[in-house]
Amino acid sequence: MTKARAEFHLRVVKGRIRAIGPGKIALLEAIRDTGSISAAARKLRMSYRRAWMLVDDLNRRLSKPVVLAAPGGKDGGGTLLSPTGHKLVALYRDIERRALKHTASAARSLVGLLAE
Numbered sequence: 001m002t003k004a005r006a007e008f009h010l011r012v013v014k015g016r017i018r019a020i021g022p023g024k025i026a027l028l029e030a031i032r033d034t035g036s037i038s039a040a041a042r043k044l045r046m047s048y049r050r051a052w053m054l055v056d057d058l059n060r061r062l063s064k065p066v067v068l069a070a071p072g073g074k075d076g077g078g079t080l081l082s083p084t085g086h087k088l089v090a091l092y093r094d095i096e097r098r099a100l101k102h103t104a105s106a107a108r109s110l111v112g113l114l115a116e
Contacts, residue, residue: 004114006107008099010092019061024054025092028085031055031067035078055079062088 012020030040041051059065066085070078081089100107 004111006100006103006111008096008103010095010099014061017061020058020088020092024058025089027051027054028058028066028081028089031079032081032085032089035080037067037079040079058088 009022010020011018011022026044027040027046030043031037034040034043037051037055038048041048044051055067059067062084064084065082066088068080068082070080
């Protein structure tokens, strides 16, 4: 039997637009880990086009780009998180951790209401 747990998923919304959320952060983490948008897309089981659109959306919405493209060549190109991308991921995950830490007791009570 799977043990239940509470998860916190932060979304930053501007107007009706979801500017920052768990999917975009997961994509940035996958890019950080793989060094490539296409490899990150495969890891997350999404199309390259979808991944590129999410990255492009973030790059347009933030004051500075979140990813930097490394030029191709004999070793091939790649994609790296920019300092802004690293900061975005770190801040997002820190907010999640803090929210869970400060709501741990209530979250346990909430989970406790589930049927066995």
